[in-house]
Amino acid sequence: MNLDQLRDHLCSVYPDLCPLFSVEFGDGVLNVASNDIFSAANDLKNLGFDRLLMLTAVDRGVVFEYQCRLLSRAMSAAITLKTEVPRERPSVSSLVPLWPAADWQEREVYDMFGISFAGHPDLRRILLPDDWGGYPLRKDYKDPRMIRRPDYI
Amino acid sequence: MPLDVESREAVETAEGEVVDELVVNVGPSHPSTHGVCRVIIHLDGEIVTRAEPVIGYLHRGIEKMAENRTYLQVVPLTDRLDYVGSMYSNWAYCRSVERLADIPVPERAEYLRVIVCELQRIASHMMAIGSNGADTGALTLFVYAFDQREHVVELFEELCGQRLTYNYVRPGGVSHDMPEGWADDVRAFTAAHRSALAEMDKLFFGNVITRGRLKGIGVLSADDAVAWGASGPVARGSGVNWDLRKHDPYSVYPRFDFDIPTGTDGDCYDRARVRLYECYESCRIIEQALAQMQPGPHRTEGLPRLIAPPPGDAYDHIESARGALGVYLVSDGSTRPYRMKVRSPAFCNLALLPTLAEGHMLSDLVAILGSLDPVFGEVDR
Numbered sequence: 253m254n255l256d257q258l259r260d261h262l263c264s265v266y267p268d269l270c271p272l273f274s275v276e277f278g279d280g281v282l283n284v285a286s287n288d289i290f291s292a293a294n295d296l297k298n299l300g301f302d303r304l305l306m307l308t309a310v311d312r313g314v315v316f317e318y319q320c321r322l323l324s325r326a327m328s329a330a331i332t333l334k335t336e337v338p339r340e341r342p343s344v345s346s347l348v349p350l351w352p353a354a355d356w357q358e359r360e361v362y363d364m365f366g367i368s369f370a371g372h373p374d375l376r377r378i379l380l381p382d383d384w385g386g387y388p389l390r391k392d393y394k395d396p397r398m399i400r401r402p403d404y405i
Numbered sequence: 406m407p408l409d410v411e412s413r414e415a416v417e418t419a420e421g422e423v424v425d426e427l428v429v430n431v432g433p434s435h436p437s438t439h440g441v442c443r444v445i446i447h448l449d450g451e452i453v454t455r456a457e458p459v460i461g462y463l464h465r466g467i468e469k470m471a472e473n474r475t476y477l478q479v480v481p482l483t484d485r486l487d488y489v490g491s492m493y494s495n496w497a498y499c500r501s502v503e504r505l506a507d508i509p510v511p512e513r514a515e516y517l518r519v520i521v522c523e524l525q526r527i528a529s530h531m532m533a534i535g536s537n538g539a540d541t542g543a544l545t546l547f548v549y550a551f552d553q554r555e556h557v558v559e560l561f562e563e564l565c566g567q568r569l570t571y572n573y574v575r576p577g578g579v580s581h582d583m584p585e586g587w588a589d590d591v592r593a594f595t596a597a598h599r600s601a602l603a604e605m606d607k608l609f610f611g612n613v614i615t616r617g618r619l620k621g622i623g624v625l626s627a628d629d630a631v632a633w634g635a636s637g638p639v640a641r642g643s644g645v646n647w648d649l650r651k652h653d654p655y656s657v658y659p660r661f662d663f664d665i666p667t668g669t670d671g672d673c674y675d676r677a678r679v680r681l682y683e684c685y686e687s688c689r690i691i692e693q694a695l696a697q698m699q700p701g702p703h704r705t706e707g708l709p710r711l712i713a714p715p716p717g718d719a720y721d722h723i724e725s726a727r728g729a730l731g732v733y734l735v736s737d738g739s740t741r742p743y744r745m746k747v748r749s750p751a752f753c754n755l756a757l758l759p760t761l762a763e764g765h766m767l768s769d770l771v772a773i774l775g776s777l778d779p780v781f782g783e784v785d786r
Contacts, residue, residue, distance in 0.1 A: 277717045278504075304634055306720070306748040310735055321720065321748075325647050332720075353634030356756040364468075379461035379785060388469050389744075401473050404711060404740075 253329040255280050266295050279332055286335045290345040297350055300324045304351040309365045311391045316342055316365060337367055346372040364389040433462045437540055437771040440781030453770055456762040463785040471745040476502055476712040484570035487783040489532050492525040493725035495574035500721040501732040502576040506714035513701040514578035515657045520694050523687040528557040529726035530680040533778040537677050538609055540775045541618040546609045553601050556594050563587060578704025588695050595688040602684055610678055619674035623761040623773035634753045637728025638679045639777055643671030649724040661693045673776040711740045727751045727778060751783045
């Protein structure tokens with residue numbers, strides 16, 4: 253299924269989500285408000301996106317961009333669900349009730365970005381020790397052992 | 406939790422019976438954990454009631470390190486992700502860079518990439534099957550499998566000078582064209598490998614002890630495999646016919662004729678056997694690729710050493726020996742990645758361990774962990 257067919261299919265089943273769909277750098281993207289992430293993911297799951305492929309975040313300065321990539325083997329299509337999460341007390345709802353695959357991946361996002369997931373059954377650090385200070389993949393993370401490599405020309 | 410977890414505690418079961426539960430800590434350095442993985446096991450007698458993997462012992466912060474390096478300097482870092490299958494990490498990363506910066510790849514390079522990745526699949530699966538055998542008491546199989554792996558590693562050494570971390574696939578092509586006579590060596594290997602596979606099939610999978618140790622152990626249903634995001638031989642062992650080479654075709658894979666072996670029962674036996682049959686399919690692909698290959702350049706000439714892709718993001722994935730391996734890159738227009746995220750199949754597959762191990766004997770836990778084939782360089786990143 254190509255992106256136009258995906259858009260048509262999405263618009264025919266869920267007209268509310270239709271205006272949120274866009275194509276960014278060759279990928280189908282659905283930009284939703286951070287409160288709607290669970291309902292949008294649920295709608296996409298009912299649409300046939302049965303796999304949660306990847307769940308991650310990007311530090312965009314003022315906000316965190318939180319995104320999850322869903323995949324449908326039957327439709328052979330992928331879609332990315334994106335939302336912006338404020339930097340102060342960042343929180344989104346957990347997708348574990350929809351896909352258990354979200355469990356460890358949300359723990360990793362929590363570990364690296366400090367985004368908390370409402371409704372997660374066991375939200376703890378996963379890769380770093382429990383007593384680690386700070387969230388390393390934030391751009392303002394400071395560690396005296398970190399060096400900036402020189403700019404190569 | 407402290408490292409020396411070993412205690413007895415009285416636990417009340419659902420039926421109201423009070424049992425003595427023993428908490429045992431396995432790892433982080435234990436020969437059967439296939440790397441630095443720690444598993445906290447709750448035991449009722451010899452039955453595992455709960456197994457909790459504790460990971461992160463090999464966390465080097467590769468995603469953070471990538472933000473401090475130029476696009477080309479990240480390629481050797483990706484070698485250290487899945488160190489049993491470095492070619493995959495190289496390729497997945499390079500595909501994302503090529504997508505982001507719109508770099509063309511010559512056709513010969515695509516063929517070389519397919520050939521090395523299928524050879525890598527054989528090497529990686531030999532490691533998985535061999536250690537599966539060693540874990541369940543069939544040490545002979547380990548020796549047979551590592552003999553085969555050694556041949557592949559020698560081919561790689563001839564090709565690029567490295568035996569483990571190859572740094573072979575680069576944005577825009579591959580680092581070396583194949584040396585003279587290499588194609589014949591590969592053909593001789595695939596021919597010999599087929600008969601070795603048949604021997605291993607008879608020796609291990611036909612063995613009554615192996616069947617007793619692996620059949621019906623760690624059963625994963627097809628629905629669970631999809632819900633937990635399992636991929637690769639772990640999902641295909643449960644009958645989920647999902648392989649990116651067929652279902653999201655990339656590179657020159659559509660030009661080859663090959664099958665996707667799947668299991669039916671979703672137990673340790675099926676997962677291991679799917680790996681064995683994938684090696685046959687890899688031999689088929691390699692032979693077709695060698696026959697179809699045309700002379701030509703093996704990399705795009707004139708690429709700058711400092712790649713500065715336009716701002717944007719790109720995600721691309723390939724089918725590695727462990728499943729869907731994806732790399733997500735964000736560029737801010739500078740010469741360093743703004744963010745790199747590795748979608749690691751080993752990480753997602755390992756999350757299944759608590760579900761699969763529950764209710765099995767302690768000695769089966771080792772077989773289940775081995776059948777998930779985790780590589781901790783990629784799990785911990």
